[in-house]
Amino acid sequence: MLLMKDGKWKTLFDPAVGDTKGMKKKDDPVPVLKQGKHESDAHYLGRLHKEVEDELNKVEFSKKQRTELIPITEVKQSKKKRKAIKRLNEKRKEKRLRTIEKRLTGFEHLQDKVKFNEVVMAPPLQLTKPKMVFKKKLDQIHSLDKLLTT
Helix, strand or coil: CEEEECCEEEECCCCCCCCCCCCEEECCCCCCCCCCCCCCHHHHHHHHHHHHHHHHHHHHHHHHHCCEEECCCCCCCCHHHHHHHHHHHHHHHHHHHHHHHHHCCCCHHHCCCCCCCCCCCCCCCCCCCCCCCCCCCCCCCCHHHHHHHC
């Protein structure tokens, strides 16, 4: 840039460098170069050729404008894909919780916690008896048995 001061032209910067000294531009992410499911070979090669041309034009333009292209190392995911991944993670958490609930029987609080190297003298005793084991069912006598007893 030239500036006129007191009838003389003064340069504010080196004209060989240009006004882009120290400017840096982040590079766009490189598109995926895979052939689509229903994409013909000719269409794929045409698309590939376009992408290569665009990249070469970017490099040429950056040299012309004296800017540095900083390659992007991390690939950004689209909002749609992030939401889909988030939903999938939520489903996995719910499924994990459901499987844990299915495994629970309701008697977890009654289990003995045996520590390592603990000696057990006898198996656990069952102190309660089942309800209908020792009761006789007098009401349900077979009809033939009634005839035999009389």
